[in-house]
Amino acid sequence: MSHLNVRQATAVIAEIAAPSGGRVALHEPQFSGAEWEYVKECLDTGWVSSVGSFVDRFESDLAAACAVKRAVVVVNGTAALHIALLMAGVRRGDEVLTPALTFVATANAIAHCGAIPHFVDSSWQTLGLDPQGLSDWLARIAEPDIDGPRNRITGRRLAAIVPMHTFGHPVDMPGLLEVANRWGLPVVEDAAESLGSLQDGRPLGGRGLVGATSFNGNKIITTGGGGAILTNDDALADRAKHLTTTAKAPHRWAFSHDEIAFNYRMPNINAALGCAQLQKLPAFLRAKRALAKRYSEALAGLAGLRFFAEPHGAESNYWLNAIILDDPAQRDEFLATSNDAGIMTRPCWTLMCDLPMYRECPQMELPVARAIVSRLVNIPSSAALGLTSNV
Structure with missing residues (x-):
């Protein structure tokens, strides 16, 4: 298990999502057409x-x-x-x-x-x-x-x-x-x-x-x-x-x-x-895939995390980009550090079977879902972050 340099990872994401500084949202609408x-x-x-x-x-x-x-x-x-x-x-x-x-x-x-x-x-x-x-x-x-x-x-x-x-x-x-x-x-x-x-x-x-x-x-x-x-x-x-x-x-x-x-x-x-x-959907898709590519390349050299890429045979819209941390103990540290820096990040949802109204519902063993929740973080994903001059 590799240790993540949380501040370094936050800085890499900030360079892509907020190169001019300031706060950046997780996902904002884009109105640029009719x-x-x-x-x-x-x-x-x-x-x-x-x-x-x-x-x-x-x-x-x-x-x-x-x-x-x-x-x-x-x-x-x-x-x-x-x-x-x-x-x-x-x-x-x-x-x-x-x-x-x-x-x-x-x-x-x-x-x-x-x-x-x-x-x-x-x-x-x-x-x-x-x-x-x-x-x-x-x-x-x-x-x-x-x-x-x-x-x-x-x-x-x-x-x-x-x-x-x-x-x-x-x-x-x-x-x-x-x-x-x-x-x-x-x-x-x-x-x-x-x-x-x-x-x-x-x-x-x-x-x-x-x-x-x-x-x-x-x-x-x-x-x-x-x-x-x-x-x-x-x-x-x-x-x-x-x-x-x-x-x-x-x-x-x-x-x-x-x-x-x-x-x-x-x-x-x-x-x-x-x-x-x-x-504008085709343009949004190009922009969001371009953003995902930038994240993937920029984060590739960092120890302790991986960028989640589309499955084989798929072409994802990358609605929300996600990183997977090696060590679940670092998830909340990363969330606190990035949000304190003005970079809105969030964890995955609480599993449905852990919510009070659904705790008594039938369920199978959930080892993968629990592991994903403990290690996944969403990072800024607005289409505007990946827009190019021809969009």
Whole structure:
């Protein structure tokens, strides 16, 4: 185990992230295109709320960018994942397999369905769900049943698998889909962090039955708040659109609603911002990959850490750059030193199974996830830090 010179590492990162000094955020939005023009159009026309041309345009443009047939835009990524899980058939009392190492929204969306998160381990290669580990775990605890596999320990139905592409790095989706198909489990992709990432040349979000992404203010593109449901199934997309728009039947004036549903509609003014941001996505991706390359090269000579690089066969959006420390005992020292120097860094999330509301949920052994949390630090990753003159 190599010892890290914390001050030296902080200085190297500062030279890239803040060469002129001053404080630098972890991830900031970048507005350099048609954002003002499109938002002003909404204000000038009065179409600022839940209907308008930009909603339809954003859904169409996003579907093309994600290489899926349909996109349904909503108020945030959690809402998108909630509806995606319902579309996959998740019911109250089911268990849903998902990584313990994820943002809390993944587990919360499962709970919003009345289901129970079932936490599984991660992979050092991707930082996301480990298909081989999941396969071995299912062989131990699952048994076939008429309504799908069942957890023989709890007796509950296993309803779906939700991988999350951590910091934009793709999960081994071919391996995961093989496991899912073998057990007859639908895959709901949590692609909240991975817009623009590729695996084997294909975008993420549409590999499973349905997926979800996010446009929060800290994501690679933003609508201020927002998310989207992604699918290649027209029937699922139509159903998702109906459920997210209060289940209102189309009519010139009547308010006819045919079931209990959700008011998850994305306002037109937010969609306008999204349309402008999506036009800049290729430039943002170039900038963020350039930034990752600079970090990788600059940190390569330092003992005690390594820069986390995209998995084999992947082209990551490097939403949040990450370093892995050799010695977990130095993590908090590094966080304190870098933040004191004005360089915003942060640790990974607390494992879901360690949060008070999820401590009693089923889980497999989590040695890799716990090791990742103890040693990983995110460093400044805004696209502006990697922008070049032609962006």
